Amino acid sequence: MSSVAVPKRIFPTFDQVFQGFASQIGMLREMAPPPSLPETVRVRRAIDTLIAETNADEAVWLESCIRCGQCTNACHFFQATGETKYAPLRKMNLYRRVYQRELGPFRWWYRLVLSPIKLSDLEELQELVYDSCSECGRCTMVCPMGIDIASLVHHQRSALVAAELVPPELAALRMEQLHRGTVFGASAETLRRVVDTIREQAGIEIPLDRERAEVMVLSSAVDLVGNCQGLLATGKVMNHLGVDWTLCSDGFESANFGLLSGDMALWKKQVDPIVAAARRIGAKTLVIAECGHAYPALRWNPMLKGGDLPFEMMYMSEFLGRQAKAGRLKLTPIEGRITYHDPCKTGRRGGAFDEPRALLKAMDADFVEMPANREFNWCCGGGAGIFLLERATHLRDASFRIKMQQVDATGAETVVVSCASCRLNFESGRQKNHWGTRVESLVELVAEHLGDEPHTGRVMPIRGEAA
CATH class of the missing domain: 3.40.50 (Rossmann fold)
Incomplete structure (x- = not known):
């Protein structure tokens, strides 16, 4: 356990990290793979994906919208621009067309009056479900019919994955994580180098690959290829508390570009080694790094049965907040x-x-x-x-x-x-x-x-x- 005072500038400042990430993001567009399938195949795959992901819940949501506009008032993209095309209820239109033509009880009628889905329709959908929806859930919260618009948006992202219409930046990172298992090049070796640097320059011990530990902690590419202050701070706090913890080099990355893109297979592929590592070391708690989308990627993964897991998942702020509420984490006053x-x-x-x-x-x-x-x-x-x-x-x-x-x-x-x-x-x-x-x-x-x-x-x- 170390209580060494840590100089804040062992690593770059966060504004310097931001500049570095901005330059890397700019290169992603050139790395994205071009579409490889015929247009008709891409359209059919998108439709089949929506059909496969439509169960009773989705059918009820698609049938229930009363066009009241409450979701529109709750959407930050509509409020910021005033453009009606960004209204959340409009983001369900293509999905509703597929449902009405392919699955709904009156599909025989809708096939007569609704035009088939074309590739141009899917291309227009990109802006609505990727560019102008953060799946924040504010629209879902205010919907009087209880429609989970964010989930319907995510199903449409899955359809666009099948149609090879993922935005280039997400597509590039999706392919990197799919084929290399890394994000921005942050590998297990990167993690080891960062851990060694923190130990040598800051005097903070970061347990790595312990055979048994009660708490398993995740990191993220933003930290490992950025300023590393998040991992350094995590180590300092965990050691201060006396936590029996470790990171695992075969399951450390919080970021999940399967979830972000809509690729369900990649979502599961990234989660499986994390769960396997936590089981192997006998963890009772899995602490998710400060990475917002990693929270649903793990905690509410539809491919996991939470009741069958021998450990509890929680976010970093939840873990530390519980220590503070229980009186186990004493902090000094902050100014301002x-x-x-x-x-x-x-x-x-x-x-x-x-x-x-x-x-x-x-x-x-x-x-x-x-x-x-x-x-x-x-x-x-x-x-x-x-x-x-x-x-x-x-x-x-x-x-x-x-x-x-x-x-x-x-x-x-x-x-x-x-x-x-x-x-x-x-x-x-x-x-x-x-x-x-x-x-x-x-x-x-x-x-x-x-x-x-x-x-x-x-x-x-x-x-x-x-x-």
């Missing part, structure tokens, strides 16, 4: 007014609201909520892979201004985030708008404000402990 941005997937979709706020409370922060917070929080605009898409830049920038106004309304000097994708999008918005508000990672703040005396007992969250 602070607000907190709830990641959509862990917050609105996952309900993890109290734990990150418990950490800020433990730092005696001058904490101010945004005007719309918790389940009503507005998406930052970069989720579900949108941050990577060059052609979505104008949409992302416009929707971020909503978030910027929300932060400014609090008078906060610092906005705290607990998702690497959100942090990248905030940093992009900060630089483009010459915004003076600081953007900080929650786990890094915790590491900087650890109390003088480390916890000396064995730390394990109680399984099923109240969130």
Whole structure:
């Protein structure tokens, strides 16, 4: 266990990391594979995918929309642009056509009055389900009919995977993860080098590939090829708490471009080694790194049966927040007014609201909520892979201004985030708008404000402990 004070600038600053990622993202478009199938085959595969993924829930949702417009008011892309084509209810139109022509009870009629799906229809769908939907779930929350629009959007992403119509940036990273098992080149060897560097330069021990451990922790490519501060901070906090933990080089990557693109097979391929590693070491808890989309990729994976798993999954902010709420994590005061941005997937979709706020409370922060917070929080605009898409830049920038106004309304000097994708999008918005508000990672703040005396007992969250 180490309580060494860590110099903050062993690694690059986050704004330098952002610049590096921006240059790498710019090269992704050139790396994307071109379509290889005939047009008719691509269209048929998209239709067959939607048919295969349509069960009773989807059928009810597609039949139930009453065109009330509540989802429109909840969508940050519509609110930012005022363009009706971005209304969530319109994003279901193509799926509804396929359902009505292929599966619905009156399909014989709809085949007479509705035109068949063409490749041009699928090409137009790209902007609606990739560029202008972060699957944040705000529309689903307000729908009076209980339609899960975000899930319907994701089914359509799967259809576009089958039609070879994934946006080039996502397509390039999907192919890298599919064939190499890496993201931005972050391999098991990269992880080992980072662990060695942290140990040598910061004096922080990062357990790697231990045979047995009660807690298995994930990392992410953003950290491993970026400033590494997230992993350094994680090690400092875990060691301070006395956690019996490890990373596993055969299952460490939180990012899942199967989920982001809509490729269900890749989604499962990336999850399987993580679950296998956690089982092998006898982990009781799997802690997901600060990577928002990794939360649903693991915790709500439709290909996993959570009741059959011998371990509990939780997000980094949940894990640390439980320690703070139980009095096991003492933190020193933080200066300045602070607000907190709830990641959509862990917050609105996952309900993890109290734990990150418990950490800020433990730092005696001058904490101010945004005007719309918790389940009503507005998406930052970069989720579900949108941050990577060059052609979505104008949409992302416009929707971020909503978030910027929300932060400014609090008078906060610092906005705290607990998702690497959100942090990248905030940093992009900060630089483009010459915004003076600081953007900080929650786990890094915790590491900087650890109390003088480390916890000396064995730390394990109680399984099923109240969130």
